Amino acid sequence: MATELIRPILTVDVVLLTLHDDRIHVVLQAREKAPHAGELALVGGYVHPEEDQSTAAAAARVLRDKAGLAVRVLEQLMTFSGGDRDPRGWSASVAYYALLPHEEIAERGDASLRMLPFAQVKGLPFDHDAIVAGAMQRCRRRAAYSSLPAFLLSPAFTLPELRRAYEAALGRSLNDSAFRRKIDELRMVEPVSGSVSKATARPAQLFRLSKSGVVEFDRTV
Amino acid sequence: MATELIRPILTVDVVLLTLHDDRIHVVLQAREKAPHAGELALVGGYVHPEEDQSTAAAAARVLRDKAGLAVRVLEQLMTFSGGDRDPRGWSASVAYYALLPHEEIAERGDASLRMLPFAQVKGLPFDHDAIVAGAMQRCRRRAAYSSLPAFLLSPAFTLPELRRAYEAALGRSLNDSAFRRKIDELRMVEPVSGSVSKATARPAQLFRLSKSGVVEFDRTV
DNA sequence: ACTTGTTATTTGCAATTTGCTATTTGAATA
DNA sequence: TATTCAAATAGCAAATTGCAAATAACAAGT
Numbered sequence: 001m002a003t004e005l006i007r008p009i010l011t012v013d014v015v016l017l018t019l020h021d022d023r024i025h026v027v028l029q030a031r032e033k034a035p036h037a038g039e040l041a042l043v044g045g046y047v048h049p050e051e052d053q054s055t056a057a058a059a060a061r062v063l064r065d066k067a068g069l070a071v072r073v074l075e076q077l078m079t080f081s082g083g084d085r086d087p088r089g090w091s092a093s094v095a096y097y098a099l100l101p102h103e104e105i106a107e108r109g110d111a112s113l114r115m116l117p118f119a120q121v122k123g124l125p126f127d128h129d130a131i132v133a134g135a136m137q138r139c140r141r142r143a144a145y146s147s148l149p150a151f152l153l154s155p156a157f158t159l160p161e162l163r164r165a166y167e168a169a170l171g172r173s174l175n176d177s178a179f180r181r182k183i184d185e186l187r188m189v190e191p192v193s194g195s196v197s198k199a200t201a202r203p204a205q206l207f208r209l210s211k212s213g214v215v216e217f218d219r220t221v
Numbered sequence: 222m223a224t225e226l227i228r229p230i231l232t233v234d235v236v237l238l239t240l241h242d243d244r245i246h247v248v249l250q251a252r253e254k255a256p257h258a259g260e261l262a263l264v265g266g267y268v269h270p271e272e273d274q275s276t277a278a279a280a281a282r283v284l285r286d287k288a289g290l291a292v293r294v295l296e297q298l299m300t301f302s303g304g305d306r307d308p309r310g311w312s313a314s315v316a317y318y319a320l321l322p323h324e325e326i327a328e329r330g331d332a333s334l335r336m337l338p339f340a341q342v343k344g345l346p347f348d349h350d351a352i353v354a355g356a357m358q359r360c361r362r363r364a365a366y367s368s369l370p371a372f373l374l375s376p377a378f379t380l381p382e383l384r385r386a387y388e389a390a391l392g393r394s395l396n397d398s399a400f401r402r403k404i405d406e407l408r409m410v411e412p413v414s415g416s417v418s419k420a421t422a423r424p425a426q427l428f429r430l431s432k433s434g435v436v437e438f439d440r441t442v
Numbered sequence: 443a444c445t446t447g448t449t450a451t452t453t454g455c456a457a458t459t460t461g462c463t464a465t466t467t468g469a470a471t472a
Numbered sequence: 473t474a475t476t477c478a479a480a481t482a483g484c485a486a487a488t489t490g491c492a493a494a495t496a497a498c499a500a501g502t
Contacts, residue, residue, distance in 0.1 A: 399460060418469075421469085421471075422468085
């Protein structure tokens with residue numbers, strides 16, 4: 001049957017999110033090739049069936065090869081498709097989102113990476129604006145009942161830092177004492193020895209996640 | 222570049238969910254062609270780039286042509302991919318889930334459709350077991366803060382019916398009076414003239430959704 | 443050493459939300 | 473007309489959440 005012969009282009013795109021200045025930032029990279037060469041866009045690339053075990057593996061490979069990054073959280077968002085989204089033809093892009101601490105980008109990330117506050121991300125090529133918007137919406141919702149925002153931070157963090165990560169992800173401020181109570185009841189974190197001095201005030205206790213991956217809770221955070 | 226020439230197979234699969242006997246059922250169809258000809262599997266098919274505007278359009282087309290159904294809710298779940306999931310080669314399947322009232326299937330659905338309680342769905346070909354499990358998990362979570370379960374019912378329904386739909390979707394029983402209070406506070410439904418007699422007891426008021434699509438709430442239902 | 447400023451952390455209570463149970467209502471049936 | 477059944481409502485107890493004051497720890501200046 002002829003239709004089986006027409007196979008669309010399959011790509012992956014990764015929405016890299018991090019925290020800076022108490023705001024979620026999107027990590028972008030100037031495109032090396034046409035179309036839209038030179039323009040800032042999501043980190044992405046073709047799926048290579050002969051070497052990628054899955055689209056998730058393709059996303060991890062692209063992150064590694066093009067951005068020099070390894071992430072602790074890489075989750076699939078959804079697939080964007082159609083004949084108009086890419087001038088090269090009918091295509092489907094499996095979009096992923098990844099969270100990583102800000103230091104990672106500076107220390108290990110490719111020098112070509114740029115960071116933009118989410119609110120300022122617009123005018124990206126292809127349908128990348130929609131992909132970014134979708135990723136933020138997913139993260140917002142997921143932040144409400146999971147440990148996801150903790151992955152915007154280093155493995156060891158303070159409770160005020162964790163609260164600010166949640167606030168940035170949720171887009172609203174949280175009551176501090178209620179937040180601590182919840183984190184405690186949900187058994188989300190455990191203390192690690194050491195503390196952080198914030199220069200001119202009482203130092204905060206350091207914590208780490210009690211489970212290594214993203215945990216979903218029954219209740220809201 | 223050679224890798225651009227190797228394009229994987231792209232398909233869509235739809236997890237059709239409905240309510241029967243207060244339990245979520247999955248609608249399956251015997252496959253017409255190899256591989257796995259004759260076996261029950263998800264309704265699905267190839268994406269046809271020349272006629273499908275998007276994978277969502279492909280899913281709607283497949284539902285229409287292979288199952289004879291039009292659904293009010295068709296949402297993307299996620300994409301399943303890899304070299305092992307289909308003997309025809311490296312493939313990606315964009316999975317969707319759809320909800321529809323039980324009567325629809327009997328009245329308009331193709332005669333080849335079969336309905337199985339979710340708990341009994343296993344041993345499906347390809348990775349369809351995983352796709353069904355993913356769809357149920359997504360629906361469970363989404364049911365907690367949206368009007369999704371209402372789409373398992375006819376457009377006009379009673380509050381006891383709506384509660385049972387939520388209970389089936391959430392997998393736990395709900396307190397009746399607390400449920401009514403929530404539905405009221407969320408302004409989810411509005412009464413329609415007429416009522417339903419349940420044979421031997423007080424008839425229930427009929428309601429319809431106040432918004433036509435799936436609505437997400439800030440609070441839990 | 444002592445005071446002041448700043449942020450972390452704890453505590454207690456008020457307000458809200460939720461869970462539970464009993465009561466009332468409306469229709470079919472005997 | 474009395475009885476039965478499920479729908480719908482009402483009222484209170486328990487749990488959760490929001491808020492604000494009190495306390496703690498450290499740095500820097502007096």
